[in-house]
Amino acid sequence: MKREIAIEAFAKINIGLEIGMPRPDGYHPILGIFHSVGISDKIAFSRRESGGIRIEGAFDCRPEETTVYKAADLFRKQFGISGGFDAVVEKGIPAKAGLGGGSADAAAALVALDRLYETHLAASELCAMAARIGADVPFFLSGGAAMVSGIGDIIEPVAPRSDFAVLLIHPDFGVSTAWAFAELDSFRHGDKASPYAEEAPQGLEIRKDKLLSAYRGPLEAWKFDNSFKKMLYHNFPVYDDLEKLLKKAGALHVSITGSGSCMYGVFRSMRDAHIAEAKLKSGAGDRNAENTLYGMRLHAIKPLETSLYLG
Numbered sequence: 001m002k003r004e005i006a007i008e009a010f011a012k013i014n015i016g017l018e019i020g021m022p023r024p025d026g027y028h029p030i031l032g033i034f035h036s037v038g039i040s041d042k043i044a045f046s047r048r049e050s051g052g053i054r055i056e057g058a059f060d061c062r063p064e065e066t067t068v069y070k071a072a073d074l075f076r077k078q079f080g081i082s083g084g085f086d087a088v089v090e091k092g093i094p095a096k097a098g099l100g101g102g103s104a105d106a107a108a109a110l111v112a113l114d115r116l117y118e119t120h121l122a123a124s125e126l127c128a129m130a131a132r133i134g135a136d137v138p139f140f141l142s143g144g145a146a147m148v149s150g151i152g153d154i155i156e157p158v159a160p161r162s163d164f165a166v167l168l169i170h171p172d173f174g175v176s177t178a179w180a181f182a183e184l185d186s187f188r189h190g191d192k193a194s195p196y197a198e199e200a201p202q203g204l205e206i207r208k209d210k211l212l213s214a215y216r217g218p219l220e221a222w223k224f225d226n227s228f229k230k231m232l233y234h235n236f237p238v239y240d241d242l243e244k245l246l247k248k249a250g251a252l253h254v255s256i257t258g259s260g261s262c263m264y265g266v267f268r269s270m271r272d273a274h275i276a277e278a279k280l281k282s283g284a285g286d287r288n289a290e291n292t293l294y295g296m297r298l299h300a301i302k303p304l305e306t307s308l309y310l311g
Helices: 067-078 101-116 123-133 137-141 177-190 204-216 229-235 238-248 270-282
Strands: 004-019 030-048 053-056 084-090 145-149 154-158 165-170 253-256 263-267 297-301 308-310
Touching (some): 004 101, 004 137, 004 253, 030 101, 053 067, 101 123, 101 137, 123 137, 177 229, 238 253, 263 270, 270 297
Antiparallel strands (some): 004 308, 145 154, 253 263
16 A cells, blocks of 8 residues: 655636625525646645644645645545544645635545545545535546536536636735625625626526637637626726736736636737746836736646646
């Protein structure tokens, strides 16, 4: 039996994100496409004969509050594991960024521990465990691209695209998902003229068909919206500047991913994304670019066909 294992967990971006009004249970229905992208966390697990779970890494919370710990604790209890194990997490996916880093880490932990302890879980069993940690965690068990609806728990795989590249801008602030949903509800209530204040009139299946057709269409025709956009632009005016900078640098489509904080631009190739990255970093063509981007991080990344890589 293996004593240690390493796994790489990749992030996602949202290609379109529609948020419905809150249900009686407080959850919001969503509709959008998740697509895995090449920015990742690396996690190394090792077994011990005794003791509990030890998690190391640069987190924005206590190790016991991380999704890695929650996944490991769930796995340990479900299989009655008496020994302990360590997990060392090398963070590459920023927190509170809309990239799904926590969910990706949870999925990676379950897959890695399944291999480490040779429990040979079926995909359906892994999905059931993943869903207990978070609604969207099952997506990250395989990744690629998927139509996601319900409260993030209905995942319908679609063919991933490889004919574009992404330039990701990570602002010098994070956006809590819980805060974003609460603020969105408040913003809609106060903005009577907002189109987000009403449910989409078309049926769900029609909206899914339109979203999938648009996703499969030409990149220059991408017009996907994010329901958080108007609220986030209101609270963080820098987004308007970032969108203009990305478009000026040649982005075919610009969006915020998830509930923020990251914004991304879509380009035809990694070469174009790298050229835009260099242009923005140097302030070429816009004397205010360097000031706007001060303290922010830029990443030129590829879309991926998977969200996990076992080393």
